[in-house]
Amino acid sequence: MVNTLWLKEIRAQVYTWKGTLWLLIAALLFSFASYLMLTDKELSLLDQTELLWMLSKIILGTAFLIVSIDASSILAAEFEHETAESLFLSPVKLNAVLFAKWLASLTLWLALFAVAVPYMVVTSSGTRLAFPFLGYVLLLGTLGIAGMTLLILGISLLFRSSKNTLTTSLVILLALSAPGLFSSTLKASGLAQIFARFNPLDNIFEALDNVLVDYQLSLLQNGRYLWPLLLFGAAAFAFLFVSVRAFRRQGYIKHE
Amino acid sequence: MADAAIAVKKLCKSYGEVKAVDGLELNVQKGEFFGFLGPNGAGKTTTIRMLAGLIPPDRGEIAIGGFGAREREKISRLIGVVPESRGFYDWMTANEYLSFFASLYGLRSSRGANPVPALLDQVGLKGRQHSAIGTYSRGMRQRLGLARALLNSPQILLLDEPTLGLDPQGQEDIQNLLRALNRSGVTIFLSSHLLHEVSDLCSRIAIIAKGRLVVQGTLRDLQQKADLKEAYAIKIRGALADIPRGEFASRITREEQAMEVGEFVFEGDLAGANALIDRMHQQGIPVLEFRPDRDNLTEIFLSLTQAGSDG
Numbered sequence: 001m002v003n004t005l006w007l008k009e010i011r012a013q014v015y016t017w018k019g020t021l022w023l024l025i026a027a028l029l030f031s032f033a034s035y036l037m038l039t040d041k042e043l044s045l046l047d048q049t050e051l052l053w054m055l056s057k058i059i060l061g062t063a064f065l066i067v068s069i070d071a072s073s074i075l076a077a078e079f080e081h082e083t084a085e086s087l088f089l090s091p092v093k094l095n096a097v098l099f100a101k102w103l104a105s106l107t108l109w110l111a112l113f114a115v116a117v118p119y120m121v122v123t124s125s126g127t128r129l130a131f132p133f134l135g136y137v138l139l140l141g142t143l144g145i146a147g148m149t150l151l152i153l154g155i156s157l158l159f160r161s162s163k164n165t166l167t168t169s170l171v172i173l174l175a176l177s178a179p180g181l182f183s184s185t186l187k188a189s190g191l192a193q194i195f196a197r198f199n200p201l202d203n204i205f206e207a208l209d210n211v212l213v214d215y216q217l218s219l220l221q222n223g224r225y226l227w228p229l230l231l232f233g234a235a236a237f238a239f240l241f242v243s244v245r246a247f248r249r250q251g252y253i254k255h256e
Numbered sequence: 257m258a259d260a261a262i263a264v265k266k267l268c269k270s271y272g273e274v275k276a277v278d279g280l281e282l283n284v285q286k287g288e289f290f291g292f293l294g295p296n297g298a299g300k301t302t303t304i305r306m307l308a309g310l311i312p313p314d315r316g317e318i319a320i321g322g323f324g325a326r327e328r329e330k331i332s333r334l335i336g337v338v339p340e341s342r343g344f345y346d347w348m349t350a351n352e353y354l355s356f357f358a359s360l361y362g363l364r365s366s367r368g369a370n371p372v373p374a375l376l377d378q379v380g381l382k383g384r385q386h387s388a389i390g391t392y393s394r395g396m397r398q399r400l401g402l403a404r405a406l407l408n409s410p411q412i413l414l415l416d417e418p419t420l421g422l423d424p425q426g427q428e429d430i431q432n433l434l435r436a437l438n439r440s441g442v443t444i445f446l447s448s449h450l451l452h453e454v455s456d457l458c459s460r461i462a463i464i465a466k467g468r469l470v471v472q473g474t475l476r477d478l479q480q481k482a483d484l485k486e487a488y489a490i491k492i493r494g495a496l497a498d499i500p501r502g503e504f505a506s507r508i509t510r511e512e513q514a515m516e517v518g519e520f521v522f523e524g525d526l527a528g529a530n531a532l533i534d535r536m537h538q539q540g541i542p543v544l545e546f547r548p549d550r551d552n553l554t555e556i557f558l559s560l561t562q563a564g565s566d567g
Contacts, residue, residue, distance in 0.1 A: 001359070001362075004356065005360075008345075012347065016347070082342065083343040085305075085310065085341045086339065086341075086344075086357075088328070089308055089310070091333050091360065091361060092360050251305070251310060251312055252309075252328070253305055253341075
């Protein structure tokens with residue numbers, strides 16, 4: 001059943017002009033960034049590992065944004081297009097629907113990652129970081145995006161509207177990436193330190209900095225950045241669980 | 257209650273201050289063709305959604321095929337529903353759409369024959385099975401919705417305005433299909449605004465207004481409740497002037513002659529109508545159609561829903 005639902009989502013979300021457009025936009029963005037990094041005089045003065053770190057931020061930032069936008073409509077559209085009623089009239093389990101949609105969002109992330117692979121390979125050539133670079137972007141991206149999409153599915157269940165879900169998701173994404181805009185004084189404050197300790201985006205980029213710039217390649221050496229990501233995923237799952245209960249109380253179809 | 261396909265007791269559902277369904281009681285027997293009538297906003301769709309397990313009731317009991325309202329997945333294997341909402345995956349073809357739902361029912365993985373081609377043929381969509389649903393007319397979508405509802409060979413069919421948007425031929429086709437399904441033992445719960453459809457198809461009818469049951473019974477029960485006389489529409493071949501009126505003269509009303517076909521309404525009970533038909537047969541007047549008067553049900557509906565609203 002999950003396989004049937006997942007295949008339907010892939011056809012509806014990824015294997016469409018919209019999905020192709022996302023991948024094309026990502027490819028153009030990665031091409032532009034890679035070209036600049038390899039040809040721009042000022043950028044080429046940077047250490048190659050710094051370039052890789054910048055590229056990883058661009059890849060993961062783009063992926064977080066695209067997958068969040070896509071995930072905001074993957075469930076809510078069922079309610080907006082009135083297909084949810086027919087779907088839940090079949091013996092399908094809500095958990096199976098959510099799992100299939102979550103897998104479809106992760107598939108989009110994997111497709112974006114696949115698009116990014118050639119750029120990562122080219123920019124990391126000459127270093128011995130190609131495999132750690134690919135591996136850590138995949139691992140950290142999967143953990144972060146898995147949590148983010150669980151959170152978005154939970155929001156979708158409560159709102160049943162892609163517009164409201166998208167707005168909320170983008171606000172959350174903005175809040176998570178806000179520390180990047182902080183001045184160094186503000187970053188040093190206690191509150192910012194606590195936020196950074198638990199913020200999944202901060203931990204992803206710190207981990208990549210640790211791997212690419214400081215050559216700390218083992219998982220153990222990056223454990224302190226991985227557990228906040230797992231914690232974020234667990235919190236997102238708990239939120240989804242609560243949303244499922246609220247959704248069931250309201251009914252599969254909400255009165256208009 | 258044991259033989260009931262659908263049993264509803266003191267069912268209540270509110271949306272904020274609005275009582276959508278208020279103490280509803282229904283009893284539909286196995287194999288019955290049951291009509292569910294009510295004005296807009298009477299609570300028909302909410303009731304069907306509660307029966308299908310899509311909305312939890314606030315209070316009351318539902319037993320559908322022996323399962324409770326909260327057993328949605330079990331209920332869904334037993335019933336077929338044509339819902340009010342007309343949402344389809346427009347990018348799929350009819351064939352893909354039904355195959356998708358067949359997979360959800362586990363019908364595609366079993367060794368049994370694929371039910372999709374036969375169903376497409378049954379609802380008259382065989383020629384368009386490979387066209388995207390987005391290109392379908394409203395009537396074609398309606399047929400596809402019915403095909404989806406029939407995928408799992410349901411014991412109980414819940415239909416919310418199943419012929420809405422269909423042309424007269426389409427309505428006739430669907431009605432014939434529903435009759436055949438009912439004859440094969442399928443219990444049918446039909447919610448419709450088309451009063452003639454309900455009076456033609458259903459053996460018993462329930463009328464609700466403002467979420468409350470106004471009346472439930474046969475057409476004759478409803479006529480008695482509304483304090484209206486029984487009436488039957490009769491269509492004959494020949495001139496209305498040739499009808500052997502005799503003592504029935506005062507009961508023959510609303511006469512209409514169109515070319516060789518005459519139509520009139522007989523106001524009286526079934527025995528009286530049969531006596532008149534026998535007399536016409538003796539005189540060699542062919543009777544083309546004999547049915548309960550549709551306008552009579554309109555009068556009953558208006559009379560009872562008005563009374564229900566006032567009460």
